[in-house]
Amino acid sequence: GHVTEKYINFIMNGNNAVNVRSFDNHKPNVVVYGGGLLNNGITSSLINLSKNFDYDKYNLIIVDKNKVNQEFEANIGRLSEKAHVVYRNNGLSLTYSEWIKYNRLFNRSSVEDIKTHQIFVAREWKRLLGNTQVDRAIDFGGYAPFWSYMMAFSKAKRKIIYQHNDMQAEFDKVVEGRYVHKKNLTTIFEFYKYFDYIASVGKLTMEQNKKNLSKFVSNDKFVYVPNLLDKEYLFNHRNNPQLSIKEVLGEEKLIIEEASEFGRNMLVGVTAPTKNAKNFVTIGRLSPEKDQEKLLFAFKEIMMQSNDQHQLYIIGSGKEEKKLKTTAYVLGLEKNVIFVGQTVHAMEILDKCDLFVFPSNHEGQPMTLLECLALQIPVVATDIPGNISVLEDQNGMIVDNSVEGLVGGMNRYLAGEKIPSSLNVDQYNQDALNRFYALIE
Incomplete structure (x- = not known):
C-alpha cells in the first residue's frame, strides 16, 4: 500500500496524500506512570483506579516502558478498556552535552538548572505523545527516578507523586545484603519539591512520611488518597465460581487451572480447604x-x-x-x-x-x-x-x-x-x- 512512501512524502515534501485526523476530545489528559505493572498492590490499585475513573470528564493515559513478558501483558489486560496505554521505546533524544547534564542530575541527585530539564522532558513527551498535552501528571509508582523526573519537570497543571509505603522504611530496606531502593529514592526525594502533592495512600502513612521526609518538601504538600476497590474482582466469584474441588489420587484438590489437549487433561491444583x-x-x-x-x-x-x-x-x-x-x-x-x-x-x-x-x-x-x-x-x-x-x-x-x-x-x-x-x-x-x-x- 506504499504507506512508508506516503508518510515520507508527507513529512519531507509536504505531500497531503496522508489523511491526518485529530483525536482531541477537549478533555484534560491525566497521564499516569503505573509503577511497572508488576504483580503487586500498586498495580492492583492502578487497575482499580482505571475501572472507577471518570472518562466523561478526563482522558486517562497510562505510560510505561514496553516489556515483553507474561506478567506485564496480563496486567495490561486487566486495565479498563477505556484507558489509553502508551509504550515507551528507546531512550531520550539528547546531544552529547545534554547527556552530560542529564546524567549529572541522576548521579548527584541534584537539580542545577530547572529550565534545561524542562526542555528535555518536553521533548520526550513530544516524542511519546505527539501533540497530546500532559495536563495532569501522576507518578503512581513512586520508585522509578526516570518517571518521577518526567512528571516533575512536565508542564502539567497538576503534578502528583504517590507514596504507597513508609518511604523511609523502603529507603532503609536491605535484601540479600544490599539496599534495594536507596539509590533510586535518594534521587526521587530530591524531586519531591517539584510536585504539587505528595500523596500517601493512608492517613497514618502520610503522617509517618511527613515526619520522616519533611526536609525535602513543605508539609502542606503531603496529602492522602486511599486506593480504590474493584467490585467485580471482589465479588464476581460468588455469582460465577471458577474453582472446583476434585479428588486426585485419593486427595481432594482445589483446581485452579484446568486444560485439555488431544485427550490429555492437565490440572493445576492445591490441597482443598479442610x-x-x-x-x-x-x-x-x-x-x-x-x-x-x-x-x-x-x-x-x-x-x-x-x-x-x-x-x-x-x-x-x-x-x-x-x-x-x-x-x-x-x-x-x-x-x-x-x-x-x-x-x-x-x-x-x-x-x-x-x-x-x-x-x-x-x-x-x-x-x-x-x-x-x-x-x-x-x-x-x-x-x-x-x-x-x-x-x-x-x-x-x-x-x-x-x-x-x-x-x-x-x-x-x-x-x-x-x-x-x-x-x-x-x-x-x-x-x-x-x-x-x-x-x-
Whole structure:
C-alpha cells in the first residue's frame, strides 16, 4: 500500500496524500506512570483506579516502558478498556552535552538548572505523545527516578507523586545484603519539591512520611488518597465460581487451572480447604517486608498447641519463595502450608478461608485488608500504621508485630473471639474518588 512512501512524502515534501485526523476530545489528559505493572498492590490499585475513573470528564493515559513478558501483558489486560496505554521505546533524544547534564542530575541527585530539564522532558513527551498535552501528571509508582523526573519537570497543571509505603522504611530496606531502593529514592526525594502533592495512600502513612521526609518538601504538600476497590474482582466469584474441588489420587484438590489437549487433561491444583479444622490465609508479594516467615513460625506454634490439622494458604509470588518453602519444610509444616503462587482467583480462595493473617512490617494502605473487609473475612494484623489506618477501631484485630503477637491473635480467634469485618465498598470508593479528583481539578 506504499504507506512508508506516503508518510515520507508527507513529512519531507509536504505531500497531503496522508489523511491526518485529530483525536482531541477537549478533555484534560491525566497521564499516569503505573509503577511497572508488576504483580503487586500498586498495580492492583492502578487497575482499580482505571475501572472507577471518570472518562466523561478526563482522558486517562497510562505510560510505561514496553516489556515483553507474561506478567506485564496480563496486567495490561486487566486495565479498563477505556484507558489509553502508551509504550515507551528507546531512550531520550539528547546531544552529547545534554547527556552530560542529564546524567549529572541522576548521579548527584541534584537539580542545577530547572529550565534545561524542562526542555528535555518536553521533548520526550513530544516524542511519546505527539501533540497530546500532559495536563495532569501522576507518578503512581513512586520508585522509578526516570518517571518521577518526567512528571516533575512536565508542564502539567497538576503534578502528583504517590507514596504507597513508609518511604523511609523502603529507603532503609536491605535484601540479600544490599539496599534495594536507596539509590533510586535518594534521587526521587530530591524531586519531591517539584510536585504539587505528595500523596500517601493512608492517613497514618502520610503522617509517618511527613515526619520522616519533611526536609525535602513543605508539609502542606503531603496529602492522602486511599486506593480504590474493584467490585467485580471482589465479588464476581460468588455469582460465577471458577474453582472446583476434585479428588486426585485419593486427595481432594482445589483446581485452579484446568486444560485439555488431544485427550490429555492437565490440572493445576492445591490441597482443598479442610472441613475439620481452620483455614488460615495470607496474600501478598513474597518479600522481606511482608515477613511471611514470621507467620510460618507463628503457625508452627499454633500447630504445636493444637491437635487439629489447620491449614495455612500463602498466596503470592516473589524472591522469598524458595526461602519460605525451606523454612516451612524445616519446621515440619510441608503438609499444612500451601503455597498457592500468583493467581487471578485469590478472592475466591480467600472467601473459602476462615481467618486472614497479615504479618507485614510496613505498609502504605494494604489492599488485601480492604478486600478482606469487603468480603467480611476476619483479620489479624500487625501493629503498624498502614494496618491501623485501614482497620481503625472498627474492624479486625491488631496485635504486636512479633511471632508472639500473631500466635496470640490466632489463638484468640480459635478460642471463639468474634472479629468484626465489614466495609461499604460503594461509600468507600466514592470518598476515595472525591479525594483523588480534588487533587487533579
